[in-house]
Amino acid sequence: MDPMPAHPLFAPGAxxxxxxxxxxxxxxxxxxxxxxxxxxxxxxALDRSAQVSVPVVAAAVAAALVAAATEAGSHAVQGxxxxxxxxxLRGALLRRAFAxxxxxxxxxxxxxxxxxxxxxxxxxxxxxxxxxGRLVGAVLAPLLTILLAAVFVDWLSxxxxxxxxxxxxxxxxxxxxxxxxxxxxxxxxxxxxxxxFLEAIQxxxxxxxxRAAGRVGDRLQAAGxxxxxxxxxxxxxxxxxxxxxxxxxxxxMVSAAVLLAWVRHDDGAVTVAGALALVLLSTQLTxxxxxxxxxxxxxxxxxxxxxxxxxxxxxxVVPAGHAHPGGRPDARRPxxxxxxxxxxxxPAEPAPMRGDPAQEGxxxxxxxxxxxxxxxxxxxxVDLTVAExxxxxxxxxxxxxxxxxxxxxxxxxxxASGTVHVNGVPLTAATQDEVRAASAVVQQHTWLxxxxxxxxxxxxxxxxxxxxxxDALEQVDLARWARTLPQGLDTPVGERGxxxxxGQGQRIALxxxxxxxxxxxILDEPTSQVDLESEAVIEQAxxxxxxxxxxxxxxxxxxxxTGRAVRxxxxxxxxxxx
Ligand SMILES: Nc1ncnc2c1ncn2[C@@H]1O[C@H](COP(=O)(O)OP(=O)(O)OP(=O)(O)O)[C@@H](O)[C@H]1O
Numbered sequence: 001m002d003p004m005p006a007h008p009l010f011a012p013g014a015x016x017x018x019x020x021x022x023x024x025x026x027x028x029x030x031x032x033x034x035x036x037x038x039x040x041x042x043x044x045a046l047d048r049s050a051q052v053s054v055p056v057v058a059a060a061v062a063a064a065l066v067a068a069a070t071e072a073g074s075h076a077v078q079g080x081x082x083x084x085x086x087x088x089l090r091g092a093l094l095r096r097a098f099a100x101x102x103x104x105x106x107x108x109x110x111x112x113x114x115x116x117x118x119x120x121x122x123x124x125x126x127x128x129x130x131x132x133g134r135l136v137g138a139v140l141a142p143l144l145t146i147l148l149a150a151v152f153v154d155w156l157s158x159x160x161x162x163x164x165x166x167x168x169x170x171x172x173x174x175x176x177x178x179x180x181x182x183x184x185x186x187x188x189x190x191x192x193x194x195x196x197f198l199e200a201i202q203x204x205x206x207x208x209x210x211r212a213a214g215r216v217g218d219r220l221q222a223a224g225x226x227x228x229x230x231x232x233x234x235x236x237x238x239x240x241x242x243x244x245x246x247x248x249x250x251x252x253m254v255s256a257a258v259l260l261a262w263v264r265h266d267d268g269a270v271t272v273a274g275a276l277a278l279v280l281l282s283t284q285l286t287x288x289x290x291x292x293x294x295x296x297x298x299x300x301x302x303x304x305x306x307x308x309x310x311x312x313x314x315x316x317v318v319p320a321g322h323a324h325p326g327g328r329p330d331a332r333r334p335x336x337x338x339x340x341x342x343x344x345x346x347p348a349e350p351a352p353m354r355g356d357p358a359q360e361g362x363x364x365x366x367x368x369x370x371x372x373x374x375x376x377x378x379x380x381x382v383d384l385t386v387a388e389x390x391x392x393x394x395x396x397x398x399x400x401x402x403x404x405x406x407x408x409x410x411x412x413x414x415x416a417s418g419t420v421h422v423n424g425v426p427l428t429a430a431t432q433d434e435v436r437a438a439s440a441v442v443q444q445h446t447w448l449x450x451x452x453x454x455x456x457x458x459x460x461x462x463x464x465x466x467x468x469x470x471d472a473l474e475q476v477d478l479a480r481w482a483r484t485l486p487q488g489l490d491t492p493v494g495e496r497g498x499x500x501x502x503g504q505g506q507r508i509a510l511x512x513x514x515x516x517x518x519x520x521x522i523l524d525e526p527t528s529q530v531d532l533e534s535e536a537v538i539e540q541a542x543x544x545x546x547x548x549x550x551x552x553x554x555x556x557x558x559x560x561x562t563g564r565a566v567r568x569x570x571x572x573x574x575x576x577x578x
Contacts, residue, residue, distance in 0.1 A: 009092055009313050010128060010306070016081035017133040023074035024137020025144060030070065032148040032281060033063035039277025046272060074133070081129040089121050093309060100316045111195025116312065119194070120305035127302020135299070145284040153274040153281070157260040164256055165285060167249065174245075186234050187304060189227050196220060203447030209410075210440055210460045210512055250286045257282030362388045362520055362550035363409055368418035370404060378404050379571045382418070388519075391546035391563035394554045401571045402554035406522050409552055411435030423519055440516035444525040446509035448500065453482060453508070454489035460512035472514040476507040476541040503534025510541050514548070521545055523553035 037060035044050040097113060142165050150158035200207065200216055207213040261275035270278065363386040370379040379401050386392045394402040407413040408420050411432050420427040423438045440460065448456050457469050464472075469489055473479040481504065485491035493500050493508070500508065506526060513521045523542070527535045535557065543562050545551055555561070567574045 007306075007310050007313075009089070009309055010085075010124075016077050016129050017136070019077045020074045020130075020133025021136045021140065023070040023077070024134060025140050027067050027070040027074070028137070028141040028144045028284065029148070030063045030067035031284060032145050034060050034067065035280035035284070036148065036152050036277045037063065039275075039280055040273040042276045043271065043273035078130045078133070082125045085125045085129050086121055089125065089309070090117055093117050093121070093312065096313050096316075111198035112191055113312075114198055115191050115194040116305070116308055119190070120301075120308055123298065123301040124305035124309065127298050127305070131298045131302065142285045145281050149278060149281050153278050154260075154264050154270045157257075157264055157270065157278055160260055161253075161257065161282065161285065164253065167252070184300070184304065186227075186231055187301060189230065193220075193223060193227050196223065199449055203449055205443050205445070206447035206509075207459065208412075208441070209443050210516055211437060211518075212459050215462070216459075246286065250283070253282050253285050254279065362386055362390070362423055363552065364419075364421040365405075365408070366419045368408065368415040368420060370408065370413065370416050372404075377571055379408075382571075382573045384566065384573055386550055386552055388550055389546065389548075391542065391551040391553070393561040393563065393565045394552065394568050395556075395558070395561070395565055396554075396568035398556075400568045402568050403524055405568065405573075406441075406524055406552065406554055409520070410439050410441050410522050438518060439520035439522050440513045440518040441522045442509045442513050442524070442526055444528045446505050448493050448505055448508065451492065452487070452490045453485070453493050456493055456508060457489075457511055457515055460516040464515050468515060469511075472511040475514050475544050476511045477537045478504065478507050478511065501534075503530040503537070506530050506534065506538060507541065510538065510545070513545060518549065520550045520552070523551065523555075525554055525556065527555065527557055 037056050040056050041052070041060070044052060044056075094117065143162075146158045146162050146165070149161065197220060200220060204213065207216055257279045261270060261278045264270040264278075265272065265275045363384065365382055365384040368379055368382040369377060370382075371377045382405065384392075384405070394405060396402050404413065408415060408427070409422060411422065411427055411434075414427065414429060414432070420435075422435045425431050425434050425438065427435045449459070454466070454469055457472060458464055461468070466489060470479055470482075473482050482488060482491075510523075510526065513523075526542070527538050530538065539562060542551060542553065546563065551563075
């Protein structure tokens with residue numbers, strides 16, 4: 001075990017450790033002195049003829065004060081050095097992350113990086129600045145206690161106790177073996193969960209647009225609950241083992257001390273005061289056992305964090321934990337959208353038109369007013385009808401209200417007055433979910449998850465077959481490219497799509513819209529991030545999409561207007577045709 005690797009990332013020498021060891025040693029001697037004095041006072045109390053010795057009482061009080069002061073001093077030094085090293089360590093890791101640049105993070109989930117800089121830094125500093133000193137102190141404690149017993153009570157009794165003390169490291173090692181694997185697995189699970197949550201938050205607009213947020217949310221909730229249960233049972237198990245080990249060990253040491261005191265007193269080698277002090281001092285020998293719990297939560301997590309940070313600084317990777325040594329990385333491990341989506345379900349079936357004969361068309365907007373803030377109308381008296389399988393482009397300058405109108409069609413906003421019908425369903429607070437279920441939304445900025453191409457596509461349709469995925473890729477002219485990928489559909493596209501171009505990312509987003517199979521597809525500036533060549537491909541893809549669904553898109557680019565165009569000007573809709 002190399003508790004404090006000499007890596008430039010970590011503070012050299014850790015002066016706080018030396019101060020804590022000194023404090024711990026002083027505290028042990030002071031507590032030992034209190035026990036010697038108490039032994040003497042108890043012996044005097046048993047001997048009715050003896051008087052209470054004021055100097056002994058004074059010595060006991062003074063020693064107790066020294067013990068309290070060293071304890072407080074040790075904590076103060078620890079607190080200060082933890083804060084200083086946390087700041088330094090986070091700064092160093094952040095500088096390294098910036099130096100590596102975003103492209104280096106294609107293989108590493110940002111969530112892991114964040115978890116390392118927050119949770120792991122806390123554990124490492126707590127371990128390096130707090131725990132090592134206390135642990136060394138705790139190992140010194142029995143040796144110093146035995147020294148006190150040898151000098152002030154009886155050297156032979158002290159020698160016997162010294163021979164029994166090695167049971168402590170044996171007990172520590174046994175405990176470590178019992179809990180090590182489970183602790184590593186629990187740490188890895190927490191780290192993965194942190195990554196999943198962060199990625200879900202980062203990609204939330206995409207998940208919401210594809211109506212996959214509920215599914216992913218349910219899955220994350222289940223994963224969180226599973227993690228909570230696993231952690232609680234780990235803690236319960238460890239506490240039980242600790243309790244039993246500590247009780248058995250304490251009982252063993254105190255019984256040995258009582259026996260020794262009895263025999264040596266009978267032999268006339270130890271006074272009553274000495275015998276009592278010996279028994280009291282034996283309770284100090286169990287101090288290392290009390291550190292065992294901390295050793296395994298703080299120590300193991302701290303050392304694992306150190307390994308992780310060293311690997312990050314030296315090799316630029318945030319390694320996974322060691323929960324599954326030698327195990328094959330699971331393609332559907334948590335943290336990927338495929339895992340966060342429910343297992344098998346078929347692509348969404350197009351919702352049938354619902355019977356309101358008065359509302360002909362997939363989208364019917366009548367006399368709609370909308371404002372985000374009172375007295376600042378954004379849409380005024382808007383009328384718009386889009387027939388089934390018709391593609392309609394909303395044109396207009398920035399701020400004219402195009403995205404707001406799309407928000408109403410998607411069921412994300414409610415009109416202040418007027419009516420909106422989507423697929424025959426009137427939009428109200430009560431029907432909002434139903435209206436939202438009728439559409440898939442593709443935003444200007446698409447989020448690609450750190451997962452395979454297939455998993456990124458299946459966000460829209462968890463049960464889609466490989467054939468359906470290839471068909472969707474064909475529709476957006478990405479199938480040829482996908483076939484050249486080293487692992488085909490299983491090729492990782494990288495967090496935020498760092499492995500693909502902006503145009504390819506946007507086409508993957510469109511492929512998701514194909515897969516979603518909703519009757520209405522809403523596209524908000526689908527070509528804002530792409531070059532002219534990609535724009536032409538996207539234009540064709542939108543045309544194909546229009547053969548399967550009603551499409552409403554907002555765009556600044558006239559090239560995208562293949563069907564009907566509608567101009568939005570200062571919150572009003574003017575209809576025109578090309
Ligand atoms: N969440 C909001 N809260 C308050 N005001 C908003 C909000 N969203 C948009 N607005 C305002 O509503 C008006 C219309 O915005 P909207 O995004 O619908 O326009 P747009 O035509 O889509 O613009 P762009 O082409 O730049 O996306 C703008 O004045 C905008 O500032």
